[in-house]
Amino acid sequence: MSEFLAELIKALTLQAGYNTSLVLVGAALLGGAAGGIGVFVLLRKRSLVSDAISHATLPGVVLAFMLASYFFDDGRALWALLIGAAFSAVLGALAVEWIVRYTRLKEDAAIGTVLSTFFALGIVLLTLVQSVYQGGQAGLSDFILGSTAGLLYQDALLIAVSAFVVGLVLIFKFKELTLLCFDITFAKAQGYNVASLDRLLLFLLLAVVVIGLKTVGLVLVIALTIIPPVAARFWTERVSHMVLIATFIGALGSWFGAALSSVATDLPTGGLIVLTLFSIFLISLLVAPKRGALAHALRHKLFQRRVHERQGLLAISRAEPVFDPLTQKILRKKRFLRADGAVTEEGHQAAQKMARDQVLWNAYHQAYPIEALALEDWSLRPIEEVIPKDLVEELSEELMLTKVRLVQ
Amino acid sequence: MNDFIQLDFPSLLLGTLAALSCGLLGNFLLLRGQALMGDTISHVVLPGIVGGFLLAGSVAALPMMLGALFASLFSVSLIELIKRAGRIEAGAAMGAVFTTMFALGVVLLEQSGARGVHLDVEHALYGNLESALWLEAESFQDLLSFSKLFSLPEDIWVLFFITLLVILFIVVFYKPLMITSFDAAHADSLGISSKWMGLGLVFMTALSAVAAFSAVGSILVIAMFICPPATARMLTDKLSTQLWISGFIAVLSGISGYFLAAFGPFWFGGQDSVSAAGMIALMAGFLQVLAMLFAPRYGVLSRLFFKNRFHNQ
Amino acid sequence: MSALSKQSLIDETGFISSKVAFDVSGLTVAYDRKPVLWDVSFQAHSGRITAIVGPNGAGKSTFLKASLGLVPAVTGQTFILGEALKEARKNIAYMPQRASVDWDFPASALDVVMMGLYGRMGFLRWPSQHHREQALSCLDQVDMADFAERQIGQLSGGQQQRVFMARALAQEAEVYLMDEPFAGVDAATENVIFKTLKALTAEGKTVIVVHHDLDTVRKMFDDVLLINRQVIANGPIDDVMSDEALRRTYSGRLGFHKAGEPVGGAAVQAHV
Structure with missing residues (x-):
């Protein structure tokens, strides 16, 4: 040899x-x-x-x-x-x-x-x-x-x-x-x-x-x-x-x-x-x-989990029940749901944060539709982690203004 | 005449059956844009056959066949994986896999010392149709005697049953084969799975390629998967008619190709016959060229003729 | 979510107009990690004809395919008349885009229409005279009976579209999902297909049509789903087809600082 x-x-x-x-x-x-x-x-x-x-x-x-x-x-x-x-x-x-x-x-x-x-x-x-x-x-x-x-x-x-x-x-x-x-x-x-x-x-x-x-x-x-x-x-x-x-x-x-x-x-x-x-x-x-298969599979798995987490949290924020078994499992793992299906305190907080981020994400999508759809983690991760901080502030200010205008 | 029934008839039968089973299945491969699946499979069976031979230690039909089937299904899955995981187009994925499997087959072959036993690469490429013999036969009457027919070589019987199986498959699954080939999305929406139907077709393709391969070699298998259906495609717009025509063309190429190979050279003063498998494939190609040129509606020359007539009017 | 959505639609007058026949919830489709469809929920009602409208690449066709399980979805469920997709195949007639098939395929117009019957026929049965007549009558409904034996490649684009329509009719489904049936067809064909779809809704069937022509949406459809990767708006046509909603569906970069525009999720959420 x-x-x-x-x-x-x-x-x-x-x-x-x-x-x-x-x-x-x-x-x-x-x-x-x-x-x-x-x-x-x-x-x-x-x-x-x-x-x-x-x-x-x-x-x-x-x-x-x-x-x-x-x-x-x-x-x-x-x-x-x-x-x-x-x-x-x-x-x-x-x-x-x-x-x-x-x-x-x-x-x-x-x-x-x-x-x-x-x-x-x-x-x-x-x-x-x-x-x-x-x-x-x-x-x-x-x-x-x-x-x-x-x-x-x-x-x-x-x-x-x-x-x-x-x-x-x-x-x-x-x-x-x-x-x-x-x-x-x-x-x-x-x-x-x-x-x-x-x-x-x-x-x-x-x-x-x-x-x-x-x-x-x-x-x-x-x-x-x-x-x-x-x-x-x-x-x-x-x-x-x-x-x-x-x-x-x-x-x-x-x-x-x-x-x-x-x-x-x-x-x-x-x-x-x-x-x-x-x-x-x-x-x-x-x-x-x-583009390798392992990296791709891993990314897809992570993506799927995030999508489920997001959808589950949004359901919680709208006080709707979560049906999807995978969503339930993911929420439970993150301690957002108790074993009996009740929402924990952390769950409520996360849901609120997610709902607020969604409004901001939508505002961003509204203002920059092309950029928004090109983003891989659009509306999945907390918004301040993905887009520049001053833009987030600008968005939330604009939202406040709109709300004021609507109320008036 | 005795010579004919003992030496030529079994080869003729073998070549014709191989042509028929591959030619019929080829119709659906062609309509699905998978014409080269036949090409791929006929290359990838090589390592399977050699592997089966090495494991069994003898030139027995069954282990070689199982090995070949395994190799083709493995390759098809690998192609699927490469297509999906790497978003690589089908042709390139097929090319990468079949060349590799063929290389593996070639290396195994040389490695194993299998050379000289019965297997060698030339054999794999163009088969050994001429070695089929039916020494028990004495005259044409033997074709009517069951006991005599049983003494036909094993290869012929295997191929005969697989040809029957192919025909049965096409008859039973005619509707789902047609609908999944025409509009896969619509078929899926009806609950007729285009994926499973495609896999079934690949499985049958592998089965008939494997059975034909050991007798006639890969070149005839590729030619038969493509040429008779393509010829029929030039001649008709009706699927059932296309199937009949392709079957007829396959048989015609089988018979005429064999006779030309076995006897043709002597008519021109040669001393040896040429490769029958090669000649059958060549005949199939020749018939296709005729159809491409002279087909009544879609032939190149008839189109040209009609176009000119319209211009003159 | 789905438990809520299965109740009937109550319109403004409080009159129960129709029941939910096609119910998709939380449908997300992604290629790699780029979203193609984002958390789309949508309901269509029986006896009504709904247009799915949005710019190119908005995911309209993908929405139809994914809702029928023809392309893999990350999340989402579909119910047809309260049944899960698997049990409901017989109640769906899906018509892909005309360009998605090879029209050079060796089949006659009648052969193609017969394929609409395959779902009900069972694997082993060969089509009988009865099936033939059924298929012929479907061809007749779209004025194509004279072309029954014609090879499909020799038909005009409009005629091919009518053959597809006849194939869908042959399925005798409850919910009809059509991908761009009016794309690139002649006026006569547009008329025939439109009349056929209207006749279906008159029988209480549900029709959902991916549509590209904004000019004709108002006069042809009852409801509309505006979509651009996510639902922009959804509901009866007069409520939804506001300039504002259309601008949001089709906009490139919107001037964010233009005064007086309601920006953000509030308006979007209201319709979902």
């Missing part, structure tokens, strides 16, 4: 040989680029387009292999296979668009149709190739699951460099893409060509998918573009932060996953990278302070 750890640390710190290090750097660059682009894709609500694109690469890969074997005698040149993959992925993306635009079928059906039909074509071609080039096609099915084991030096370099280029484009087009996802009408009004921006985004996505094919395989490259952005979503509400976080998560997960697989050579790289990414996602889902 300790030997395994030592090996892993060696790999992680780039001391496990030149090739392994290059694979790691390539994987991290790829994961980072995919994570960053994935954020925009997620915000455009088109995450599963990568599902269609990645499955659609298979027939291209196999056809490229057949052509390359015919013309160059060696079908396994990575660049040729990737060009084939890109070519059929573009066709797949176009097909999705065509179906959505010209038929009554919706995007989910279009994606499903394209991914299954293209993939089926790929499988049929693959079995055909297997019978024609006995053995020569070995490695083609690596594109389905990914493998870094047989990666040549120039292949790793190709992946690293292309991922780097994609990342550069992302940085240069950052502002435009943010605008596209944030407010498409505004982007249009500003004179941006929204259609071409969308196409650029699709092109970047396509590039990441194709580059990732060899390392993580066509099923799992989808994860690279989806999981980091979804994980980042839990930590922040801002696009620019989300991109940074997703890039970081994507790079970290891929780095670690690739390092793991360089040590545990019998395990597939893609699988390990995705499982690492998902662990990061799971941690984000649970413990992220802003």
